[in-house]
Amino acid sequence: MRLLIADDDDYTREGLSESFDWDKYGIDEIYLAADGAEALRIATAKKPEIVLTDIRMPKLNGIEFAKRLAEKSPDSQLLFMSGYMDVEYLKSAIKLSAVEYIEKPIKLSEVERAIDKSIRSLANKQQQTAVVKQKNELVRQKLAGMLRDEHVDKAETVRLCRESYFPADQRYWGIMIWNRLEAGDGYADLQLMLQYWQDNGMQAIGDQLDRRHCFLVLASDRHDARKLSSLCDLFLKRYEAYSISIGTAANHLHELPNAYKTAMRAMEQAFYSADRRVFHYIEADRMPEDHSHEKVLPEFYRVRMQSPEQMLDFIRSICAQFRMKQSPAKERVVTIFETIIQGTTGHDQKQLAALDSEYGIPDVEHYLRECRTLDGMEQLMLAVCSVWIEQTQQVAQYSRLVQEVLKYIAANYRNVDLDLRMIAEHMHLSTAHLGLLFKQETGTTIKQYISDYRMDVAKKLVAGEHLKMNTIAELCGYASASYFAKVFKASTDLSPIEYRRKS
Structure with missing residues (x-):
């Protein structure tokens, strides 16, 4: 003091x-x-x-x-x-x-x-000022949320403008500011943003849309696009984590819903432009709707069946196509890639465990939805397809009959009762005949293969540090956690906990 x-x-x-x-x-x-x-x-x-x-x-x-x-x-x-x-x-x-x-x-x-x-x-x-300031901030945040809604009561927005000392008769910009970092929490600090614009002579109110995204309304006595662009550039130089999209200018409060919509549309450009950090909505630049992506999935099924070794080139090719055309929208790309994931790794726990241990991806579909750029999605899909190709090549050396057995084991190894008898019934063969054919081609028995398969998956899950041991035991088809621990130590000379620590 x-x-x-x-x-x-x-x-x-x-x-x-x-x-x-x-x-x-x-x-x-x-x-x-x-x-x-x-x-x-x-x-x-x-x-x-x-x-x-x-x-x-x-x-x-x-x-x-x-x-x-x-x-x-x-x-x-x-x-x-x-x-x-x-x-x-x-x-x-x-x-x-x-x-x-x-x-x-x-x-x-x-x-x-x-x-x-x-x-x-x-x-x-000071106490009274703090209370008034907190109330004012809440009113301003409510106002910013209302100004996104084209059906809101206009008289109510004007009243809240007066209550929060935000001008109701100036010109406005609607901008989106979001945390662009792929790693970490990626939190968007609304108070930091508001303070920046106010320090630079623009009255600002904002709405925290989620942890990563904020919508801001900036008030000015005139539409000075050059000044706005300059302040955006300065903000991005100071704060490396953020990107900005700018919607259309608004001459009145009731035009701000359109400013919000266009700022959101401008933000969509970031999915295809990882290197850019400021995006403007320009109506004339919007490309006509493209439907070529509708051919991607039929082509995927063809490559998967006829040329699985070409899957990586296929992923690179379709990403290059999307990038060139800036289409389709991110949501559609996510849907396409989700289908490809289901058509490759699917729910194969061995492949999913490999993605976790080799690439640090514990939940592939969640990881896909969290990716903010096509570049990030492409890297994910290349990892998924690499794991799938590796397993496909391992299986391809066997006859069709043995391949069917391997696929059945991959789909059912979590079943505690899985054994030679169950597989033979599924294949409509005798246990003796099926066991002999399998041993002749693979050099091991079906029982041993199931045991090795389960243990291989278990090792990857234990090393991943994401699941409890009783959950891993259940996922890998062991009757109990204690039996799993016993079998695991017999195989590795380490308990699951010791193995995890060593990994």
């Missing part, structure tokens, strides 16, 4: 500064002024919370200084000192809302009482 003592008497000025333990009041900065003009310069620069000033001073008397102080530092608490207790000075002090009037010769006890009173007054004012 800052204190300014203004008095032309050196003894009084210096004496007051040294007569108190100011730290106990929370005052850690003390400024001294020998006349009213000097006091005004200091107050303008330092904005002291408490000003203890004499009334009769050279250059600028205390009353004139106090009037000017109200303009330069309106939150300062005034304490007047004077040996001249005439009525006019008292009236002036009252009009200027002085906290206290201390008569000279000064008694330290009276100064201490006046300082106590000032600090209490400051605390009450």
